[in-house]
Amino acid sequence: MRTYFSLALAMVMLVLGACAAVQPGRSMGREIDDFNASTRLKASMLRAEGYALNGVGVEITEGVVLLSGHAPRPEDRIYAECLAWSVHSVRQVSNQIEVGGRRGFVQASRDAWITQQLRARLASDRNVRSLNFNIETRSGVVHLLGYARSPEERDRAATHASLIEGVKRVIVLARASGDGLDLPARGARQADACSRVAQEPDSGKSQN
DSSP states (O other): OHHHHHHHHHHHHHHHHHHHHHSTTOOHHHHHHHHHHHHHHHHHHHHOTTOOOTTEEEEEETTEEEEEEEESSHHHHHHHHHHHHTSTTOOEEEEOOEESSOOOHHHHHHHHHHHHHHHHHHHHOTTSOGGGEEEEEETTEEEEEEEESSHHHHHHHHHHHHTSTTOOEEEEOOEETTOOOOOOOHHHHHHHHHHHHHHSTTTTOOOO
């Protein structure tokens, strides 16, 4: 019985240690909140009648929402932001949705190459824990999400991105240890975004 208990305890400690090694500073509760927020937002976008949001990408890390991809009209772009602010646990929304058509194959390939290059750079830097960063590249613009162990680590990751050929801009959305965790006045942000949707002349009209 004692042997069984010891083995069970060792397995629990091993699992906990592995989780801590992969995402230091990232709580299990925060990861669950991000997953649930992403699920709710995507479901809301699928149910949005009169708006074309099927080309919008959603990434949520540490309560930070990145909206990317494309939408046919300005009101579609704004409505996606309105929906994002309606989700609990969201502390920031970066709306990078492009109005117009999809990226061409050449640009999409360049973006994928930039992302691969940055992942390789971060993985080779001993002062950066690459697993804690999410990378999204759209039209040469790199978005860094995730959790950094210090502001200096976050700056190093951003510097790596800026040195890659073809990168036009780096948008840093990653949270660093020591950053404030107070949530913004989400209701006010939501009201502002949703009011801007109502101001669009063709708001809510279905796409043909």
